[in-house]
Amino acid sequence: xxxxxxxxxxxxxxxxxxxxxxxxxxxxxxxxxxxxxxxxxxxxxxxxxxxxxxxxxxxxxxxxxxxxxxxxxxxxxxxxxxxxxxxxxxxxxxxxxxxxxxxxxxxxxxxxxxxxxxxxxxxxxxxxxxxxxxxxxxxxxxxxxxxxxxxxxxxxxxxxxxxxxxxxxxxxxxxxxxxxxxxxxxxxxxxxxxxxxxxxxxxxxxxxxxxxxxxxxxxxxxxxxxxxxxxxxxxxxxxxxxxxxxxxxxxxxxxxxxxxxxxxxxxxxxxxxxxxxxxxxxxxxxxxxxxxxxxxxxxxxxxxxxxxxxxxxxxxxxxxxxxxxxxxxxxxxxxxxxxxxxxxxxxxxxxxxxxxxxxxxxxxxxxxxxxxxxxxxx
Numbered sequence: 001x002x003x004x005x006x007x008x009x010x011x012x013x014x015x016x017x018x019x020x021x022x023x024x025x026x027x028x029x030x031x032x033x034x035x036x037x038x039x040x041x042x043x044x045x046x047x048x049x050x051x052x053x054x055x056x057x058x059x060x061x062x063x064x065x066x067x068x069x070x071x072x073x074x075x076x077x078x079x080x081x082x083x084x085x086x087x088x089x090x091x092x093x094x095x096x097x098x099x100x101x102x103x104x105x106x107x108x109x110x111x112x113x114x115x116x117x118x119x120x121x122x123x124x125x126x127x128x129x130x131x132x133x134x135x136x137x138x139x140x141x142x143x144x145x146x147x148x149x150x151x152x153x154x155x156x157x158x159x160x161x162x163x164x165x166x167x168x169x170x171x172x173x174x175x176x177x178x179x180x181x182x183x184x185x186x187x188x189x190x191x192x193x194x195x196x197x198x199x200x201x202x203x204x205x206x207x208x209x210x211x212x213x214x215x216x217x218x219x220x221x222x223x224x225x226x227x228x229x230x231x232x233x234x235x236x237x238x239x240x241x242x243x244x245x246x247x248x249x250x251x252x253x254x255x256x257x258x259x260x261x262x263x264x265x266x267x268x269x270x271x272x273x274x275x276x277x278x279x280x281x282x283x284x285x286x287x288x289x290x291x292x293x294x295x296x297x298x299x300x301x302x303x304x305x306x307x308x309x310x311x312x313x314x315x316x317x318x319x320x321x322x323x324x325x326x327x328x329x330x331x332x333x334x335x336x337x338x339x340x341x342x343x344x345x346x347x348x349x350x351x352x353x354x355x356x357x358x359x360x361x362x363x364x365x366x367x368x369x370x371x372x373x374x375x376x377x378x
Contacts, residue, residue: 001156004226008153010162040269047077050182050203055263060239060246064197064257071188071197072293076286080177080270087135088171089142093150094161099126100154104147105134111212112144119148119222119229120155138276142166142175144211145220152221174220176273179205179234181245183286190256193298195309197257198290200249202283205265206234207244209273220271234272236264248280251287253309303328 001008009024011017041049092103100120106112109129117124134143146164154162166174182203190196209218214232216222222229236244243249246262295305303323310316323329 001153003152004228005224006149006152006221008149008156008164010153010157014163014165043079046079046180047075047182050180050265053265053267055203055265058246058262058264060260060262061250062259064255070297071186072290072297073186074184074286074290074293076183076185076282076289078178078181078282080180080272081275082172082177083137083139083141083175083275085135085137085141085171088166088168089146089175090134090163090165091143091146091150092161092163093147093154094159095151095154095157096159098122099128100151101128101130102147102151103130103132105132105136105143106147107136107140107143108210108212111210112147113212115144115211115217115219115222116148116151119217119219119225120151139178140176140208140210140273140275142171142220144218145175148217148219148221176209176234176271178275179207179245179272179279181279181282183249183282185286185290187290187294189294189298193300195253195255195294198251198253198255199259200251200283200286201261201263202245202249202279203263203265204245204279205268205272206236207247207272207274207278208237209234209271231268231271233266233268236262237278243279245279247278247283248287249283251291252312252315253291253306254311255309 001010007024009017009020011020090105094101100116100122102112102116104112106129109131113124113127113129116127116129120127129147135141146166150162150164153164154160184201184203186197186199187195188197209232211218213235216229216232218232223231236246239246245264246260249262250260251258291306292302295302298305303319306319307316310319
């Protein structure tokens with residue numbers, strides 16, 4: 001069956017379907033003239049592409065004036081990352097009398113139903129989603145896409161259940177990937193050796209293309225139908241719900257002059273959506289790496305430096321407990337002892353320390369290094 005650029009081969013057995021799909025692909029490859037063009041930025045220059053891409057700027061927080069003092073500057077980058085689930089996505093659908101019933105391992109049955117109805121151009125009441133266990137992920141994999149694929153195929157054989165299963169190659173090629181991110185940080189100490197100023201800019205696509213959250217369906221096949229839907233850009237979850245690219249971008253430390261800005265990239269060279277913790281891992285990595293640099297610049301113990309900038313008693317208690325468990329205060333040499341530290345707003349705190357002979361410290365200062373004041377910028 002065919003609907004625009006969506007093709008499906010239906011057969012009684014999985015083996016027959018795979019063989020027929022392979023033969024169809026070979027025939028199409030031999031008979032069609034494919035229009036090819038580069039659509040992806042250079043992988044080695046992705047950070048520069050992000051920085052130059054069209055953006056929508058949002059100020060997260062802005063207070064105080066930056067002092068002209070000693071400082072550090074650093075840049076942190078994460079490329080798009082695939083979930084690469086061991087178990088590929090799958091769905092079963094049955095179309096009967098204008099209604100469709102779908103069995104799916106979706107993470108959001110009601111949201112999926114909304115987008116299925118939009119893509120199929122039928123009322124929501126005509127769509128039933130039944131959740132079953134299947135391959136999961138910490139984020140957004142291809143489960144929702146499979147539900148629409150199965151429904152489109154099942155529409156060609158009313159009354160019969162149709163099972164669609166992606167191959168491992170499909171699972172790597174077609175689902176959403178995490179949004180690429182670029183985080184740029186400049187920070188400075190005051191004359192007393194405390195943090196006087198901190199600026200962070202995070203540049204990223206949105207972090208959610210989950211279904212059921214907009215006027216257009218986000219399901220993969222919706223953009224390939226004979227009457228296609230436009231592909232909506234990924235969105236950022238609101239700050240009230242935890243945030244997307246801006247999640248954990250505001251340091252928890254006491255900083256008199258603080259600037260945090262989010263630059264949302266509106267172009268999407270790849271489908272971008274949720275991966276575990278959204279923007280938080282890179283933001284926390286950037287902030288804590290710069291905190292290490294500032295402690296070194298101030299000639300201060302990294303633990304004591306953090307504690308004297310923390311006003312939250314729960315956060316301080318976690319750090320002290322982790323330090324006590326690692327025997328931090330009693331060590332005369334701390335080579336190979338590193339910190340792991342994460343939080344989500346003010347709800348959850350976790351910390352730890354571990355010693356490893358293979359652990360190496362990598363400085364993250366930009367050219368100019370310690371002792372050079374950063375350019376504060378906007």
